Amino acid sequence: MQSFETAYGTSPASLFQALLRPDKSKMSAAVQRTPGGKPAPGAGALLRFRNNQMIFNEGDEANYFYMVVSGRVRLCKMRYDGRRQIVDLMIPGDIFGFEYGTEHTFTAEAIGKTVLDSYSCRPIERLSEERLDVRRDLMTMLHHNLSSVRNHMVLLGRETARERVATFLATLAIRFRITGRGVMDLGMGRRDIADYLGLALETVCRELSGLRHAGLIEILDHRRIAVLDMAALQSISEGLQQRRPG
Amino acid sequence: MQSFETAYGTSPASLFQALLRPDKSKMSAAVQRTPGGKPAPGAGALLRFRNNQMIFNEGDEANYFYMVVSGRVRLCKMRYDGRRQIVDLMIPGDIFGFEYGTEHTFTAEAIGKTVLDSYSCRPIERLSEERLDVRRDLMTMLHHNLSSVRNHMVLLGRETARERVATFLATLAIRFRITGRGVMDLGMGRRDIADYLGLALETVCRELSGLRHAGLIEILDHRRIAVLDMAALQSISEGLQQRRPG
DNA sequence: CGGTCTGTTGAACGCGCTCAAGACTGGTGG
DNA sequence: CCACCAGTCTTGAGCGCGTTCAACAGACCG
Structure with missing residues (x-):
């Protein structure tokens, strides 16, 4: 049986293993990983959230991005009348909130007690300008997100x-x-x-x-x-x- | 009243004006634009499609990407039983089919008589490694796609x-x-x-x-x-x- | 142990789907 | 040019899936 403690998302985490490699990285906020592959707090600031606590709102300035250490995070869009659509669910190991633009295009909220590792966007943007592999990983992460979101559209529509x-x-x-x-x-x-x-x-x-x-x-x-x-x-x-x- | 001949999509075309700037670009397949802003055939190969003709299939190797010159293109996902979900609609000026990975993750088909400008992926990938502005535009285009697709998820779900x-x-x-x-x-x-x-x-x-x-x-x-x-x-x-x- | 939040199940409604018929359109050949 | 025809669009009738409303059960927490 799968242990939840060591389980973590497929999506961007594996891609970011190279991206956030502590040995080569010039970025101070490098993620340290335990031998088992379990996401562990790195040099980024550890943040704790309670159930339903807002992490950032749609329209907020995007200065930080996050990796889920434990718990869950919902990325959602709200409508004025209370209708809500969750556009993605983040599990431990997943990375979210990185915007190449200026502001977040969705709201992020913690589901249950959740621990996040937070990183400043600037250093990784600078790093991506220096290093080809970092750029590739960012692109790959974006493409992966786009692809999974499109699959979810088939579910919602058909x-x-x-x-x-x-x-x-x-x-x-x-x-x-x-x-x-x-x-x-x-x-x-x-x-x-x-x-x-x-x-x-x-x-x-x-x-x-x-x-x-x-x-x-x-x-x-x-x-x-x-x-x-x-x-x-x-x-x-x-x-x-x-x-x-x- | 809006003339359809000069109308073209908001999305990636404006972003790519910088990307495909003929004067600075080292890429041979540079897009020439008429003064009116109307997308016009560039050095890329011009392709003509009839109604419902397939442009590429989900799973095909991604060697080319396209800009719509005239007509419409549907990006869609099929299910075995014939159910279909269109994940995006392309109008003149829109760019699609650029994958940083190896294969297309959706099917593209012409709606009505359609003319496309096609470009090889490799040159732009090389160009993106040299030029910061090209990288930025690629990232911006991806983010724009992701954001619009997420908005569509709210429509489909709620x-x-x-x-x-x-x-x-x-x-x-x-x-x-x-x-x-x-x-x-x-x-x-x-x-x-x-x-x-x-x-x-x-x-x-x-x-x-x-x-x-x-x-x-x-x-x-x-x-x-x-x-x-x-x-x-x-x-x-x-x-x-x-x-x-x- | 009481109170609140969440989950489950039932009953009935209604939005959007399916099935079906008819109208319109655009393309083709005589 | 018109007649024909196939494809597309429109509208109606009825149904069914998923929703809404409601009551209750269970879980969690102070």
């Missing part, structure tokens, strides 16, 4: 509720390096899942119950879910399950 | 059908530099609009009819729409119209 929840679970499992069976800590409530998947909170509950009754998952407690049949989850996620008979 | 169609029209009008009243050529059919907005084709028809009956637009023919009340369109787009009484 998937059924059941498919969305299955995709969410399968994708999260992969990010946590769970291949077959395994337990994972969602680290967030139904409200956040719903706003990420573009569904009502109650629909998320119902679909999770449905997947449980189908024997694909087990709901250990509100936050922790055991994946029992990853293949079936992925099958539903890809729409191979009873859609359009014939 | 907007009503009426709001989506109003947002579509208002956004397109702005891209065509229409401020108050004006006529614009959508350049695409209802099917494409539907797949861009995550709706059924019939729903797009109904909502367009609704906006017409409300006096906000006029449908001149299948492709051309006159915007009569831009403010009202934007008001609906932002959800300020009768949602949640009280």
Whole structure:
């Protein structure tokens, strides 16, 4: 079974291993990594956030970017009437908030108790002007973000509720390096899942119950879910399950 | 009234004016621009596409990128069962297909008769290693794409059908530099609009009819729409119209 | 142990979808 | 030039998925 303490996101962290290499880096805020690969506080300032605490707001000046050490972070867009869309979810190891422009284009909030490593944007911008590999990593990170966000657009535009929840679970499992069976800590409530998947909170509950009754998952407690049949989850996620008979 | 011949996309074209500056550029494939700002064929190879013709497929090796000279291009993702989500729409002046990675992460297809200017990726990658301003423009373009795609996620996840169609029209009008009243050529059919907005084709028809009956637009023919009340369109787009009484 | 927040389940509604028919458009060949 | 035809658009009718509203159960925390 996967340990949550050592689990961390695929996305930009691995890319940034080179970027933030302490030995070669001239940047003072270099990230130190423990042998196990677990993200650990580096020379950047460690910040602690409580549940639902705002990290930065859409429109704020972008002077810092962050790496998740523990907890979860939601990147979201709000509308005046309270409707909310989570555009990305950050898990330990993920990096967010780096803008080449001047201000943040989304709001970032902590989900649960969250620890972040924060870095000033300027040094890395300067570094990227000196070093080719740093530039490549920044570009790769941006492209990776763009690609994953586009995949999520297909989910929001063209998937059924059941498919969305299955995709969410399968994708999260992969990010946590769970291949077959395994337990994972969602680290967030139904409200956040719903706003990420573009569904009502109650629909998320119902679909999770449905997947449980189908024997694909087990709901250990509100936050922790055991994946029992990853293949079936992925099958539903890809729409191979009873859609359009014939 | 806006002339379609001189209209071109806001997004990356203006950013790339500096990038592809012919005088300073060492790249042979420099874009020449007419005084009016209209995108014109440069030293890049001119390619002509017929309606629905594939430009490149998801997974294809990414050796070229393109600028739209005339026509429209859809960037889309397909699912096995035929469901389709258009992740971005390109209008004249827009640039697409530049990947810092190795392969394209989406499919590109021409909508209607379309002319593209094509450029090899390598020269610009080399150029970006020499010139700071080129790097900045590439980064800015990527960030712009990321930001606009995230805005579209809010539409797909949290907007009503009426709001989506109003947002579509208002956004397109702005891209065509229409401020108050004006006529614009959508350049695409209802099917494409539907797949861009995550709706059924019939729903797009109904909502367009609704906006017409409300006096906000006029449908001149299948492709051309006159915007009569831009403010009202934007008001609906932002959800300020009768949602949640009280 | 009480209070509040979160999750679950049921019932009913309604938005947007599906299915279907008809109108319109644009392109083609006689 | 017009007749034809295929493709696209429009509108109607009915349905169903996911939402809303509501009640209750469970979990967490002081």
